[in-house]
Amino acid sequence: MAVDLVDVPEPEPGPSEAIVEIAAVAINRGxxxxxxxxxxxxxxGQDVAGVVVVRASDGSGPGPGTRVVAWPEQGGWAQRVALPTSHIAPIGDEVSFSQAATLPIAGMTALRALRLGDPLVGKRVLISGASGGVGRFAVELAAGAGAIVTGVARDAERAAGLRELGATDVTFDPNQLGGPFDLILESTGGHSLEAAVRLVAPGGRVVVFGNSSDTPSQISFADFRGRAGAQIVAFFVYESGEPPTFGDDLRLLADLIADDKLHPSIGLEKSWTEANSVFEALAGRQVNGKAVLIVD
Ligand SMILES: NC(=O)c1ccc[n+]([C@@H]2O[C@H](COP(=O)([O-])OP(=O)(O)OC[C@H]3O[C@@H](n4cnc5c(N)ncnc54)[C@H](OP(=O)(O)O)[C@@H]3O)[C@@H](O)[C@H]2O)c1
Known part of the structure; x- marks a missing residue:
């Protein structure tokens, strides 16, 4: 798997699309x-940040010169991109382009998956893949909302910084946990999903949004004994909420960064001319948090 930088035609925006000059993009495991x-x-390219250069012709969205974060469906790794204004949010000067670029997929997944456990005040929340891009956002957002957060990480090195983000507890083996947890964000799959079913509280929720280990899980009805009413909920960020609300939630997340309440963990940042080495690092599980490419 490798990408090349090639010349492509200038973007041709639809009536409700602005053209954004891209400064930074983030990469996702997906x-x-x-x-x-x-x-x-x-x-x-689904996570981008930059500056609006041409306003949408229908007058919607921010005008030229506005610093923004945006979520294209694809094709965002480019110098200029046409973006629907419903998928764009302005960012404050305090928010760097690299920080903003981490928000669309990873930040929105954490935010919207956690909403499936609302209200979070006082709830016990377990987050697998806590050292990853989504995981680190989820830890900080859940703790900020008043939850008691346990993060699952591979080892102490990968877990670095999770307590600072608000995790009360960090474990390297979910089988050692007693539980129960009211909400479990599960994206590692395999034994991790099996453990989640054993750890969910009666009436609680296991929100499944990934299978990073690429391994199947074995669960049966008996695993739910003592957990009546517990649910497994499948979550896909692309199909969460209505598209017009994407920009609203991006703005919410960017404002949290500006208010010093959300701190994107950028584990690797390089020029987009070095994209292939960044993919290798991400695939090799060497990036703590998000990987960002600077469009220079
Ligand atoms: N459903 C959706 O809409 C949606 C949206 C976003 C992401 N996702 C999925 O959610 C998962 C997390 O995304 P992300 O962007 O946070 O990924 P990431 O940054 O690569 O993080 C992956 C996390 O999973 C952990 N992990 C445990 N076992 C693993 C294994 N065998 N292989 C790889 N990672 C393993 C990693 O731990 P280490 O630190 O030890 O490597 C890391 O904490 C991915 O599977 C992704 O595809 C789904």
Whole structure:
């Protein structure tokens, strides 16, 4: 899996699309899979930040010169991109382009998956993959909302910084946990999902949004004994909420950064000319938090 930088035509915006000059893009584990699966010539990129250069012709959205974060469906790894104004949010000067670029997929997934456990005040929340891009956002957002958060990480090195983000407890083996947890964010799959079913509280929720380990899980009805009413909920960020609300939630997250309440963990930042080495690091589980490419 490798990408090349090539010249492509200038974007042609629809009536409700602005053109944004891109300064930084973030990479997601899911995009590594898409890069392998999509045909040659496919242009990835779902997390971007930059400056509006042309306002949407229908007058919606921010005007030229506005610093923004945005969520294209694809094709965001480019110098200029046409973006629907419903998927754009302005960012404060305190928020760097790199920080903003981490928000669309990872920040929104954490935010919207956690909402499935609302209200979070006093709830016990377990987060697998806590050292990852989504996981670190989820730890800080859940703790900020008043939850008692336990993060699952591979080892102490990968867990670095999780307590500072608000985790009360960090474990390297969920089988050692007693539980129960009111809300479990589960994205590691395999034994981690099996453990989640054993750890969920009666009436609690296991929100399943990934399978980073790429391994199946074995669960049966008996695993739910003593957990009547517990639910497993499948979550896909693309199908969460209505598209017009994407920009609203991006703004919410960017404002939390500006208010010093959300701190994106950027584990690796390089020029987009070095994209392939960043993919390797992400695939090799060497990035703590988010990987960002600077469009220079
Ligand atoms: N459903 C949706 O809409 C949606 C949206 C976003 C993401 N996702 C999925 O959610 C998962 C997390 O995304 P992310 O962007 O946070 O990924 P990431 O930054 O790569 O983080 C992955 C996390 O999973 C942990 N992990 C445990 N076992 C693993 C294994 N065998 N292989 C790889 N990672 C393993 C990693 O731990 P280490 O630190 O030890 O490597 C890390 O904490 C991915 O599977 C992604 O595809 C789904």
């Amino acid at each position: 995009e590594l899979r898409l890069l392998k699966a999509r045909p040659q010539g496919w242009r990835p």
